[in-house]
Amino acid sequence: MIDSDMIRRIALTVRLPLRSDVEPIKLRDDFLNSCRAADDRYLDVLDAILHLANATPASLARILEEGGSVWKVREDGKGLERRVDPVATEAFTQATTPEDLASSELRQAWSRAFGRDSDASDAWDHAIKAVEAILAPIVVPAQDKPQIGHVLGQLRSQGDRWRLVVPGPDQDHDVSPLVTMLKTIWPNPDRHAAGNHRTPSLAEAQAVLHLAVTIVQWARSGAIARA
Template identity: 30%
Template sequence: MTDATLWTPPGMGDKDKISFLAYREGLPGAANELIKVWLLRALPANRSYTHPQYSLEPFLKFQSAMGQDFGFKREGHGFYYSETVVVLLSSFDQTNLAYFIDYVLAHTKLSEALYQQLESILLEARSEWKVGTQDGSRRLMERVPAAVSEIVERITDKPGAASTLLRKAWNKAFGADSEPGAAYSAAVKAVEVYTGEIFSPNNKIATLGTAIRDFQAKPSKWGFKLGSSESGNLDQLLGMMKLLWHNQNDRHGSPSYQDVSMEEAQAAVLLATTLVGWFDNGLVHRVEQ
């Protein structure tokens, strides 16, 4: 299913359609009942009885992993009936319901049809969450425009350290278990895989900062396929590298230390993806002199 197939009420003008189809932050409450139906299909259960017997394990382990008491108790007969499961699911707020879905995705092997059903529910509800893949497991990931997503998949599917680091950066910036600091750090390291080789080939421990210094010392030693030196293309490239490097405020302890915000991490990952794409395709190169 693509965005173009999403239903809109008849008679809507273009402006109303744009507003109607806009993605909603988090998990829209209007999708809760469909989500519960999906979870009743996805959660491990003994379905050989008229009334399925649901395993306690996902609930108890999720409660433990979250470090929060949701009131999940071990029942005397060792399982929950569907009526109890619905009550337990209804006790979640929207954030914790999203986290529980993510936990189920990460810890339960499901059929491809179930993954697709969940993605359809989320897409039709215009949720910012989608079903993605992280470290070989299906997870909730923040939705980005399809064109961006396709480019990222092509880059991160390639073998090598840069792709691995960039994939980690995306997972930590746009996944349900987000870690902004880890995302920013991985984004910088993904770029450093290339910048050390291109700008500081004789320095085996070159950082992005080192590469910026060597690049800035003699820009004429390098060429960039986008634009020309007369148009300031190398200055623009250098500026992007500086933007990524100088705004990682949690890299060192100092009086000006600041935690990386989610918005900063996502901006950094998008910027790093562009740089990695350019470097990987040989668009930045050393000029023979």
Template identity: 35%
Template sequence: MAVVTDTWNDPWAEPATPPPPPAPPPRWAPLSRRATGFGPETTLYEAVPDHLRPALRSWVRDQWRANQAALEELQWRMRRRFDDDDMDYLDGEDLLDVIDGILRWWPHDQLDDTQRHWTNPNQVLPGPRTQLSEALTGGGSIWRINADGQGLEHRVDDTVTAATAATVTAASVEAGGHLGAAWTAAYGRHPDPDKAYAEAVKAVEAAACPVVLPNSGTATLGKVRDHLRDASAKWELVIPGKDGTPGSATPVVTLMTTLWDGQRSRHAGTPTSRRQLQEEAEAVVHLAALLVQWLHSDVLRRKP
């Protein structure tokens, strides 16, 4: 006997819990590596390796043909003339610069639009930006498309990138803008360690001055640090100390001192003045992100 199922939907019933999203497929590894017990290749390539060059050249050629007007703009912005034959020779820094320029100057909708397969109209292909991202990731490039889709940046651990991006979004417009600029100057196609360091300092100043010295019109990170050190009895952290009560502001003072004293490029003409190193710039961007997040979320607070 057939079973009749009541398909009436109760409008007052709790909505069904949607199934969890499927887990991402495991990264593929060649048979020879799997057979010997190895997983996927994890090497990251700084330049353009041989196995990626054809795919990247093909991607650039497709974008050139799709938008001649944007190509003309890219040429005068890069101060360089490109011909179709150049596709056979673009390599290394030149190829990466062109890709970076296309991401910056091509219309976003053109790079994001899905495409129909030319022999099978029912097959939808991902847009150019997605295709490029898949090629860079799958090919082990140390470069990836940045968060706003308008350029390339050095690949950083996804969790670290997401945490920094969340801080940029949650912070004030001023602090978030400086932190985002610091990230780009540290990890973009053309790193500028001095700018990255300066923007990191400004990001913390923008977050700290309104909290610690709101009535000062001349507050700097150094003055904020000095106040927290000298008036430590007025401040506390939500992180408890050994006795279980809110901890002191000492960790914040230490981090601010590290950031402030390490900026050797702030002035010139002294025995210790110099350009910042790339590793210094990268380190302080993450230090600044931590301080901005703490200040925004009231991890540092005045004692009641």
């Protein structure tokens, strides 16, 4: 049986123009022909089906994997995302295990960095917010509306009050590697008011996200602490 209503909902979601005054079979054929007209249209449709229909994510996940697709079904079954190195994926999973603000921001960053509706600038923003959420209570707990800039200022001016679990080349547990990491991810060039304002690439945002995952993991494990 052809579900005309679902076809129309999916078509609306992926911006496919379809006539509303045709028989179900004709509607289905028009829909499939529109999908064939663009290389990525089927992927958009699959993503929409996972969001809208009572699809079985496991069966689609198996098809994508066996077909060697660069796309896979998200862990929550609500869409597609790019297949990422298993080590990086596991690090992300561990970093987002606790249900807190940092995890929520990382998940949004991941979706925007690797999902079908990718947005490099938005992914970068959420990665920064995840780091702010995890580090501010540790480094600047009394700061009103804390940002990475406040964290950086504290670590730069009073770095001797902090230590990393990694001893470093001088065996002094210096926090300068963390400072460098924070300077790398902040600010988002798309939010920079100076003349070097620009939209970041997706590859840049993905790299920033992986760096944010590492920082969040460090903070959760106690690798960043008062001296």
